[in-house]
Amino acid sequence: MIQRAHVLVCMGAGCVSAGSELVKKRLEEKIKEKELDVEVRIIGTGCMGPCERGPIVLVYPEGAFYQKVGLSDVDLIVEEHLLKGRVVKELLAKDEAAVRVSKEEIPFFAKQEKIVLANCGVIDPENIEEYIAANGYEALARVLERMTPDEVISMMEKSNLRGRGGAGFPTGLKWRFVRSAKGEPKYVVCNGDEGDPGAFMDRAILEGDPHAVLEGMLIAAYAVGSKQGYIYVRAEYPLAIKRLQIAMEQARKYGFLGKNILDTGFSFDVELRIGAGAFVCGEETALLASIEGRRGMPRSKPPFPATHGLWGKPTLINNVETYANVRHIILNGPEWFRSFGTDSSSGTKVFALSGKVKNTGLIEVPMGITLREVVFDIGGGIINDGKFKAAQIGGPSGGCLTERHLDLPLTYESVKEAGAIVGSGGLIILDENTCMVELARYFLEFCQLESCGKCIPCRVGTKRMLEILERITQGAGKMEDINELERLGNWVQQASLCGLGQTAPNPVLSTVRYFREEYEAHVIQKKCPAKVCVSLIKYLILVEKCIGCGRCAKVCPVKAISGAIRKPHFINSEICVKCGECKKVCPVNAVIID
Numbered sequence: 001m002i003q004r005a006h007v008l009v010c011m012g013a014g015c016v017s018a019g020s021e022l023v024k025k026r027l028e029e030k031i032k033e034k035e036l037d038v039e040v041r042i043i044g045t046g047c048m049g050p051c052e053r054g055p056i057v058l059v060y061p062e063g064a065f066y067q068k069v070g071l072s073d074v075d076l077i078v079e080e081h082l083l084k085g086r087v088v089k090e091l092l093a094k095d096e097a098a099v100r101v102s103k104e105e106i107p108f109f110a111k112q113e114k115i116v117l118a119n120c121g122v123i124d125p126e127n128i129e130e131y132i133a134a135n136g137y138e139a140l141a142r143v144l145e146r147m148t149p150d151e152v153i154s155m156m157e158k159s160n161l162r163g164r165g166g167a168g169f170p171t172g173l174k175w176r177f178v179r180s181a182k183g184e185p186k187y188v189v190c191n192g193d194e195g196d197p198g199a200f201m202d203r204a205i206l207e208g209d210p211h212a213v214l215e216g217m218l219i220a221a222y223a224v225g226s227k228q229g230y231i232y233v234r235a236e237y238p239l240a241i242k243r244l245q246i247a248m249e250q251a252r253k254y255g256f257l258g259k260n261i262l263d264t265g266f267s268f269d270v271e272l273r274i275g276a277g278a279f280v281c282g283e284e285t286a287l288l289a290s291i292e293g294r295r296g297m298p299r300s301k302p303p304f305p306a307t308h309g310l311w312g313k314p315t316l317i318n319n320v321e322t323y324a325n326v327r328h329i330i331l332n333g334p335e336w337f338r339s340f341g342t343d344s345s346s347g348t349k350v351f352a353l354s355g356k357v358k359n360t361g362l363i364e365v366p367m368g369i370t371l372r373e374v375v376f377d378i379g380g381g382i383i384n385d386g387k388f389k390a391a392q393i394g395g396p397s398g399g400c401l402t403e404r405h406l407d408l409p410l411t412y413e414s415v416k417e418a419g420a421i422v423g424s425g426g427l428i429i430l431d432e433n434t435c436m437v438e439l440a441r442y443f444l445e446f447c448q449l450e451s452c453g454k455c456i457p458c459r460v461g462t463k464r465m466l467e468i469l470e471r472i473t474q475g476a477g478k479m480e481d482i483n484e485l486e487r488l489g490n491w492v493q494q495a496s497l498c499g500l501g502q503t504a505p506n507p508v509l510s511t512v513r514y515f516r517e518e519y520e521a522h523v524i525q526k527k528c529p530a531k532v533c534v535s536l537i538k539y540l541i542l543v544e545k546c547i548g549c550g551r552c553a554k555v556c557p558v559k560a561i562s563g564a565i566r567k568p569h570f571i572n573s574e575i576c577v578k579c580g581e582c583k584k585v586c587p588v589n590a591v592i593i594d
Ligand SMILES: Cc1cc2nc3c(=O)[nH]c(=O)nc-3n(C[C@H](O)[C@H](O)[C@H](O)COP(=O)(O)O)c2cc1C
Pocket: 162, 163, 164, 165, 166, 167, 168, 169, 191, 192, 193, 194, 195, 196, 279, 280, 281, 282, 283, 284, 285, 317, 318, 319, 320, 322, 424, 498, 499, 500
């Protein structure tokens, strides 16, 4: 039966944590109560993009894109929209220009190009038939029935797809290495470790379109000659794990996974491996060790996994997003794929856009888009109409791009030239209230804690660098420290065994390169220009502004504020612990940070 309306409820992890499961349940109950359950269909989907505005509910045929839907809003949607056909304006996206009804009218989506995320937020990821209806497994059928493994690899080479896990290695070439490697059996591995803080691209793909990843792996397995695959996902992603398990079970039932797939004689199956969340386990050789049941520690390369991978056998390892691109290339051709992006960086890239922009969330953009378009057109500009300061791109081992890079096209080459990396897709936007020294310290501390300790440059070098940064942010830095950071950083980059150590100094080196004056202010004037480093700031009350309401004194946890009622108050700096509670409650902004 054809339904009159489709109600899509986002069941991505962001919306689930905002309560979308309860919203969906309430919608189902309410629709039943109103006897609409025959004509209205409710579908739980993967992430739709603007996660911080969740729970998101999308109602078709009007395409009304409802945001921040609470339980009480459900009744309104059912009574007004589904019963009376009136779109509920209060729940739609609004900006200065207009109330936006559909997704297409919302600026956040306008410059996006959804290839990998085309099904996310559209189909029910727990229902294989919805995937099949969206041309799912058609690429696999085409490959198995009409193409030789060599033709598949040539097509991948022509597409110019580069690995989305960070290094941007040409995917087709990697597949060719594995195909021509000597040794049996061969393995196909999917890297879904995603350990960068703030990154959720791969999680969203696994949660929203798990079959696309399986289909990419199946095609890769046929191309390289493998019968067994592994998907490595971190334990912190329970929803992704659950949906993958459902997808694998359904794919087996429908004959897409297992023995004699689609009666072609080709067999391939996949096992899930759950990681414990160590960042270093995303590094391919550490990940393979972890799958084998050993401690997840990188080893030196060569030999590369293509020839010496799992249990010493040829192994193809690609990222989640890389695999999710494969079926689109097979179905639409390599020229089509290359029509997105630039000559050297084809296709699209998924980014987790976060930080100080008005619109945060999951975005997919053609490679070569400028940083300005991402920050101002998609991100809607800086919150509170503040000033853009920098973008941290490529996760904890990436680097920063500054105002001068706003018109830089985001490609593998141009971002590298600017001293950062595209990485796997973490993109944090910073405003003038961000201290770049503290930011570098934060990311270096992350890498230092995640260092596996196998090699000295990374284990000791990052520790020494961290100590220097701690000194500087505490006001005890010396001028020589800045040069020493650069010297040590270059040394750690060059001498470390794996990518973690080789890239850990990046945030430090790029902030010293672009924000040296901020380091100097911490060292020479003992000031933090962004007023973030606690040791270098002081809370003060402006006597001429203070109205003596006493609110600050009431909330101060250490009783550092004194003053008679309706008389100016004072902060005793000796006692103040710089928690900032007084600043938050002052009704006249009399509390300032010096
Ligand atoms: C410390 C570290 C962490 C990494 N984490 C990931 C990760 O979470 N996911 C991923 O796909 N690649 C990660 N990589 C890159 C992998 O080593 C490998 O290059 C990638 O999985 C290959 O797939 P691709 O060619 O499709 O990009 C990491 C590398 C390093 C050095």
